[in-house]
Amino acid sequence: MPSKKTSHTIDEIYKKISRLCAKKELSEYDALQYLKKFKISPQETLSILQKLKVDNFIDNRRFVRAFIHDKLKFNHWGKHKILSRLQQKKIPRNLSEKIWNETVNENEYLNIMKIEIFKKSGHRKNLNPSQRLAIFRYMVGKGFEQEKILNLMQQLFNVE
Secondary structure (H helix, E strand, O other): OOOOOOOOHHHHHHHHHHHHHHHHOOOOOHHHHHHHHHOOOOOOHHHHHHHHHHOOOHHHHHHHHHHHHHHOOOOOOOOHHHHHHHOOOOHHHHHHHHHHHHHHHHHHHHHHHHHHHHHOOOOOOOOOOHHHHHHHHHHHHHHOHHHHHHHHOOOOHOOO
């Protein structure tokens, strides 16, 4: 059976991506990656992106806020991992840092770290050095800052 070749008009493509943007936040980079599958010219791609921005379907600041909130609250990722992933999505580092500082409450961040440490420790306080090292590595892998991990583990496990 021959395959149908579907060609979409610019308006159809715009409608498709605007519906997607209405369902979930997309960065400009994400939208660009989505548009690549339609194999349209760079000028048409830029035209659609510009219209999405003007119509407020795409807003990198709003995307960064949502991304930080979701990854911190639901995935319990640390600052390094979140900012690194935003950088992969071509979000400028200074924008990510600025929004991080505006939106993340330090006490809530430390509470998330405590939750992750206790979860990994099996809610035990008496851990041997290799168990503490495993927790430290786990926390670094989740993107938390090494100094904060060490300080928190010293407090929680009464270690020097």
